Structure formats: structure tokens, C-alpha cells
Amino acid sequence: MHSTDHIEIETIIKNWVIAIQKRDIAGILANHSENIIMYDVPPPFQSVGIEEYKNTWEQSFFNGTESGVYKVLEMTIEAGIDIAYCFGILQCSWNNNGVFEDIKFRLTIGLKKLNGKWIIFHEHHSIPSN
């Protein structure tokens, strides 16, 4: 039996993924803090604040990522009273020199509850590096 907080966070992630699939920037940002710090798969090393976070998505769409296949394969949610984190494995399609390839990547998310609403303050996306 999952808590209300668990279900709320699950819904936020579900809606975020749907927004990515639709390339709906407003939907992608709907539950994010102005002060988000994001570590992405490609450079830069980090994106600080909502504008830089937004730019990574616009860049990703411009690069021709096939956003329609963006999906969550597995996700663990640890929701407390006012702090939560999630981690799991996602899949997207990546434009590798003109050829789209499905890749799996790792994602960790950090959230805080403000005025009764869960907000994403941190995202860490990566693949292993040789």
C-alpha cells in the first residue's frame, strides 16, 4: 500500500515523461523549482536554475532526440514527510551521428514538499563512462 506522497510523486514523474514525449516545455517544467540543479547525460557538467534546465530540453529536441520513446523502465520512490528521492532506469532514443539508437540511462531525482506540493529540486541523469 503506497502513501499519498508516493502516489503524488509517481504522478509527477508520469506527467513529466508524457510532457517530454510531447515536447511540451511548460509541462516538463510544471513541478520544478526555479533553483533546480541538474546533472545531465551530455555536457555541460551541471545546469543551474530553471532557465539552464529548460535549455537542455530545447537542445535535446533540437538535436532530434526521438522524444516519443522516452520512458521509465523501473523507478524506486522514497517519500518522507517533506523530502523525497527517486532513482531508476529510463530509456530514450539518441541521435548518434544521424542514426537513432535506444539507450538506457540512470536517473536520480530529489524533491522537497513546499506548501503541500512536491517540487523537483535536483535531477541526475547519466550513463556509465569508460
Place this chain on the structure above:
Amino acid sequence: MHSTDHIEIETIIKNWVIAIQKRDIAGILANHSENIIMYDVPPPFQSVGIEEYKNTWEQSFFNGTESGVYKVLEMTIEAGIDIAYCFGILQCSWNNNGVFEDIKFRLTIGLKKLNGKWIIFHEHHSIPSN
């Protein structure tokens, strides 16, 4: 003014880094769950459970990482009542075909408080990937 929880977690991370510098495996594992899931900089894609987590450190030391320079450059700690996460930038020295190079990497940590003690259940280490 930081909360007691904030200070406790800060101390856990500080002691974990000291243990890495000393190659002290027991110290590295001192505040980790049996069920930790770790995403590391090098492959594998994920390490599940404390044995696999431990193996990544033994492998790292075997590979000749200069653990003495492992250090935290910056770290944000978000501690709730029973769930916490941290993220920041660390530095280590990496054996790149026989030449040691300082590299910066991103780290996110997820913790749960069990019986009054903060335990690490998740770590995500990465560098950007081109």
C-alpha cells in the same frame, strides 16, 4: 543554523571520504544498507547490494586510483525527518592508461533514517558523456 540531521549526514559523508582516502573498506561501508543500489562512473550500469558495492571499491583500488586525493568540492544536503538526499561535486584521481589525472564528477546520495541512524541506500556517481 543546520539541523542535527544535517550535521549527522555531513559527518557520515566526511567519514566516508576519509575511509576512501585510507582504503578502509569497513569504514567505507559503515553507514550503508545491505540493499544499496549504486550507479557508478565506470561500468557496470548498476551495482545492486552491498557486496557489489564493495566490489566496485576493491576494483577501484586495484586499478590504482589515487584514493588519497578523493575529496568533496561542494555538497548540498536536504535532510527531512526520515528521508534525505545530497548532491554535489567531488574530485578524484583516475588512472588513464598509466597516467593519473584529476577528474571532477557528480555525486547524488539517497538516505533513510532507520532506528535513529541515517543509512545510505543509493549513490549515483557520474561524469558527462559525449
